Amino acid sequence: MAELSRITVLAGGIGAARFLAGLQLVVPPGSITAICNVGDDLEWLGLKVCPDIDSVLYTLAGMEGAEGWGVRDDSRHVLDALRALGAESWFGIGDIDLATHLFRTERLRQGASLSEATAALVGARGIGITVIPVTDDPHPTVVQTAEGDLAFQDYFVRRRAAVPITGVSFPGAATATPAPGVVEAIRDCDLLCIAPSNPFVSISPLLALPPVAAAVRESRGQRVAISPIVGGTAIKGPAAAMLAALGHEVSALGVARMYAGLADLFVLDTLDAALVPAVQALGMEAIAVDTMMTGDEGRERVARNVLRVAGFDV
Numbered sequence: 001m002a003e004l005s006r007i008t009v010l011a012g013g014i015g016a017a018r019f020l021a022g023l024q025l026v027v028p029p030g031s032i033t034a035i036c037n038v039g040d041d042l043e044w045l046g047l048k049v050c051p052d053i054d055s056v057l058y059t060l061a062g063m064e065g066a067e068g069w070g071v072r073d074d075s076r077h078v079l080d081a082l083r084a085l086g087a088e089s090w091f092g093i094g095d096i097d098l099a100t101h102l103f104r105t106e107r108l109r110q111g112a113s114l115s116e117a118t119a120a121l122v123g124a125r126g127i128g129i130t131v132i133p134v135t136d137d138p139h140p141t142v143v144q145t146a147e148g149d150l151a152f153q154d155y156f157v158r159r160r161a162a163v164p165i166t167g168v169s170f171p172g173a174a175t176a177t178p179a180p181g182v183v184e185a186i187r188d189c190d191l192l193c194i195a196p197s198n199p200f201v202s203i204s205p206l207l208a209l210p211p212v213a214a215a216v217r218e219s220r221g222q223r224v225a226i227s228p229i230v231g232g233t234a235i236k237g238p239a240a241a242m243l244a245a246l247g248h249e250v251s252a253l254g255v256a257r258m259y260a261g262l263a264d265l266f267v268l269d270t271l272d273a274a275l276v277p278a279v280q281a282l283g284m285e286a287i288a289v290d291t292m293m294t295g296d297e298g299r300e301r302v303a304r305n306v307l308r309v310a311g312f313d314v
Ligand code: FO1
Pocket: 012, 013, 014, 040, 049, 050, 051, 052, 054, 055, 069, 070, 090, 091, 092, 093, 094, 097, 153, 156, 157
């Protein structure tokens, strides 16, 4: 069995957060680094909101909301008061969640980078995993639709992902540079996981930074991608609809095609075991295991399954 002292996870929001929560139950949290998407970030009434980073932090702290984002049982007094003032209220910020955005924005205003502000939040929440935004620079995801280009949250929350999409782009990718530690964490790990996150709007924004894609290609770690699509549907979010809209097969195989050359092993759900030979034909190993992360038990089981099939003893 290979030695496992450094695990790096390329992470979007909710799916990645659940996978990381499982991992931290199985290996020492200090051995895990999450590289987080910032393409979903938005400015909300002057505050910097980072939904994917926050989903990861709240989940690792055991305080995530029922939908996987925001804070469990949070109140919305501030949002209600803003609505009464006639302010924009389509983005559902809760009162406890608001403290995170105030804290982060104040740190940024004082001159901290996003990765420094994130590290401060990680420390304050007592989280043992290292969480790094992929970049400290602006790197938004733009969704191209029949109605024109939309910022990600404009598409996803304001328009309820109901506008037909024609593409996704990352206009900041040409100038954004990876945050400190990102390239090293990807290149110098024992295991590099591509979390079960949306390939278009969670993982592609990370890979859109050329040094990040190069580090994935050069990583000395075993590279394992976990399918976010099970039985032709997404566990969470618009991944299946995006695969269809952008001309991909709506299946784990459709996702595997996007990761050909970037992963050594593709993990798919037992429900999709029949796709194993087709994934292997893409030039990577493929193994079907239970990938359903229901409850703490499910998250731990999936983490153990992934580590086991990747050849690590846990
Ligand atoms: N998702 C929604 O569907 N509606 C919301 O009002 C909403 C608010 C929100 C506030 C803070 C936060 O961190 C996440 C929030 N999300 C909301 C989730 C978010 O839009 C997406 O889940 C991610 O960006 C996709 O990974």
